[in-house]
Amino acid sequence: MSARARLRRSAAVALVSAITAGSALLLTACDPSAQATAPKPGSAAPAGTTGSPSAPGSATPSASASSSGTPSAPASAPATPSSPASAPADRPTATPTEAALNLTKGTGLTISNGTRYVVMDGRTVDFGTVVRDLAWSPDGKHAAFIDGAGNLQTSNPDGSHKVLIAKAPTGVTWSHPTWQVTTPDQFDKGRTNLIFTADDHGTLRLLRLPAQAGATPDVISLNPYSDENPKLPPTTGNRWPSSTGAHGRIVYANKDDGQVYLRDDYLRQNGGPVTKGSQPAADDEGDLVFVRSVDGHSHIFASHLNQANPDVQDLTPGAVVDFTEPVISHDGRTVAFRGPDGIYTAPTRGGKPQKVSDTVGLPAFRS
Template identity: 70%
Template sequence: MSARARLRRSAAVAFVSAVTAGSALLLTACDPSADANAAKSGSATPSAATGSPSAPASAAPSASASASTTASPSAPASPSSSASAPADRPSATPTKAALNLTKGTGLTISNGTRYVVMDGKVVDFGTVVRDLAWSPDGKHAAFIDGNGNLETADPDGSHKVLVAKAPSGVTWSHPTWQVFTPTANESLSDLKAKNNLLFTADDHGALRLFGVPAQAGATPAPLRLGTFSDDNVKPLPETGNQWLNAGGRFGSAAYANKDDGQVYLRDEYLRQQGAAVSKGSQPDLSDEGDLVFVRSVGGHDHLFTKTGGYNGPERDITPKATVDYTEPTFSPDGATIAFRAPDGIYTMPAKGGTPKKVSDTVGLPAFRG
């Protein structure tokens, strides 16, 4: 079987662990170097390390609306949401309850504060949460804390575990869970069980991909990036890499390279090989092997999908976008895509359709299960 065929095969196999209900949000800023001021304002500005395009300050999903990407996001109203709420809590809209249609969808939203929107409410993690990601079974969250370190926690923010501390001067961002549970036959082969966290490390502008076992006191190590064994292949770039998202039963991953503007697929079936697949940024990989990513078209960021892995067709699913659509993520079944717009979070069918606004909170969306 060719290397590319292995990639397509591994990406197409459904994830072995069923995910539970709920969801989680990756951080809107994805910038572990941001300090308490970002949390207190309930907003954050995308950093260069994330590959997040900055939306126009007055942009909105329709010509008649306008909102700022740096305006304080609104969280759902609750009995404790008032003018006396903590300064780092997203405030409810004064005149009406903030839009929050996340209940029962598995979608969650984090915005760089200690509060995460999920299942129609706001969950207090008790600490700054950046780039929130979930284990495939939905039972554990991973995030970058206010000190820039990698932590895990239960869905309610309890039972926090410090996995690893970022070295001084190095910024970690965008963790993703990589999990593989071999079958009885696979356990006798070269395929070993995996329970890792992959992330980007920004060492004074040099962006590299790292991995670490998802356990306390583990030691991160650079990810090996081998090429497919095709003819005339070039070495894969070791720096400029960011925005990892793992998916599929074997823990394959998609990532982007800031320097060449390409989206890459990394095969985890056997040899950890990979290659560029398309122009774009901020990719997400579904458990069925499909890709969604961002590409600039006519001055705005559109969402593109690529089905069938490495050689599959690609399509602009937001051809009428008049503002920047960024940070897309697949639902567990691959049927829905959630994404960020300047005035909140939207969802739409993965096959294309009309975007639907589901939250006023401006942040990074993610599905827990």
């Protein structure tokens, strides 16, 4: 990681600590201590294979739902299993069992799979409630997730000190929160927000609210990219937000036009399309990963936001299974993503994917 990135990350860490200290969040740094066994894995396949025939047939993947019940990708990405919104929050939705493969220890990688058990640091942590779409603050001290009732919560990394941030209205499905933490300067007083997708009876919008109890979400404004390109980005159909950097820029996908969009949230609050794809994630240096369909299967691609004509690289070439839900490690070197039989990682610049867990779920990097 460059010195510039380290400075921005240190500033973000300091900001989270300053904003949350003594506030209603009551969140403190805490390493996971629960020793529950791992969630029930999916069917295993030989490790490190991108050409395994274990994909669910050769049909085009469905675009019906994300891990929290919200549409998550165009036809290039398969549906993500979900737990019923009515599942009780005080008991597990699946019986945990010892996973045959769990190489997350020391990697910062976590996996949430719609149960109360989160894979973390080579073991699992019982959060005591259903955890969907788990996301981490830049300092790794705060978790945000959608609970079993479909509401937005935060907690410590061990699931303690839960705070109900906001309740989803009846008939509206929330999904895929991301932390937006900005560094104070002459233009920005500094913010700690949560951004997420709201599916209001089939209409998708991006919402944002402060990461504190009782906050009210607002629809994010989306303005033209520039005076030279005054076309307004789509205001509906937007999902899968990912915020990164000291100034809180956002990448997200639009299900209707199949484009990944960038929103500059620093000065002009503008944005525009950057590439074809879905389920984007970015890091502080501008590396972008996303999902794109190749020969009827979902592949993981990498590009760069800060290049005028960025190269696009397939990180899973030749794959005949579906790989989805990519995320970049904080040092920018590793991409983790979901396969049909577990979680895989690959170098951001390209290399053979390696299977690191039998647990099928949403990957995220805490550190």
